[in-house]
Amino acid sequence: MNRYSGFKLLIVDDHEHNLFTLRSLIREHMDVEILEATSGRQALEIALHSSGIDLIILDIQMPEMDGFQTASMLKVRKKTRGIPIIFLTAAFKSEEFQHKGYAVGAVDYLLKPIDDNLLINKISTYFRLIEKERNLNLVLEQRVTERTAALNQANNHLENIINHMGEALLLLDPEGRITRANPAACSMLGYAEEALKELSIGDVFEEEEDDQAGAFMGTWLEALIRVGALSKIDARFIARDGRRVPILFSRTAVQNENGEITDIICIAKDMTGYVRESDQDDVTALRVGDPR
Secondary structure, eight states, X not given: OOTTTTOEEEEEOSOHHHHHHHHHHHHHHOOOEEEXXXXXXXXXXXXXXXXXXXXXXXXXXXXXXXXXXXXHHHHTSTTXXXXXXXXXXXXGGHHHHHHHHHHTTEEEEEEESOOHHHHHHHHHHHXXXXXXXXXXXXXXXXXXXXXXXXXXHHHHHHHHHHHHOSSEEEEEOTTOBEEEEOHHHHHHHTOOHHHHTTSBHHHHBXXXXXXXXXXXXXXXXXXXXXXXXXXXXXXXXXXXXXXXEEEEEEEEEEEOTTSOEEEEEEEEEEXXXXXXXXXXXXXXXXXXXXXX
C-alpha cells in the first residue's frame, strides 16, 4: 500500500463520476497524493501552483480547453514541461487522436472504459521510471559532491604549495598582464599582489638591449607556441625600489583544446649571491654554489 508513498498524481476529467472512478481505483492499489481538476484551465492552475507533481492523467474531450490544448500549455512552461502526461480517450477516438496526442507531448494513452489493471500498471511503470531517475540523480549528485570536494582539496593543496614555494610565481594573460603573484614574487619585487595586478611583465622584467620595443610579449608568444616552455639564465627583475634582481627565469604556456595560449606561468629563482656582477652592474657569469 505504501509502495509509492510520496508521489503526487494529478487527474483531470470534466465528469465528476470519472474522477471518482479514477481516484477509487488508484487509492485501492497505491498510497499516492491525488490532485483533481475538472477542466483544462483548473489543471493548468493546479500544476503551476503545486510543487512536485509526478504524473498527469488528462482527459482529451473537455469543454473550453481540451486535453490537447492543456497539454500544449503545460509543455511550454518551464515548471511543468517535464511532467509526463497520459491521455484518456474513448476507444473509438484513439486512432484519430493518437498522432496529435504524441505531438503535443503525451507519453501514453489510456482508453475508456478504463481497464483497472492497465491503469495501475501504467501508473506504476511511470512511477518506477521516475523513481529510477531520482535515484540516478542522487548518485550523480553524490559523485559530483565527492569530486568537488576532492577538487577543492587538491586546489587548496596546490594553493598552499604556491604560497609557500621559495620561487617567485607570476601568472600572465596572453597580453602579458599579471593576473596572479605568489608571496615570494611580491617579496622579491616589493609590491603587494593587487599592485602587481595593475602591471604587465614588461614593467618588472628587464629587457635586453636588442629587444624591439613592443615586441616583448609577441616574441615570447611566438616562441612559446613553438616549444611550450622557455628558460633564461641571465635575466633580471626590476624591483619597485629600482633594484635589479638577478633571476633564473622560466616561462610555460597553458593552452586550451584549440591550441590557443590562455595563460603564461612564469617562475623566477632569486640568484642574488650566486652571480658575479661586472663593473657595469651587468650579470656576466653564473656560479651556482658559489655564494660570493
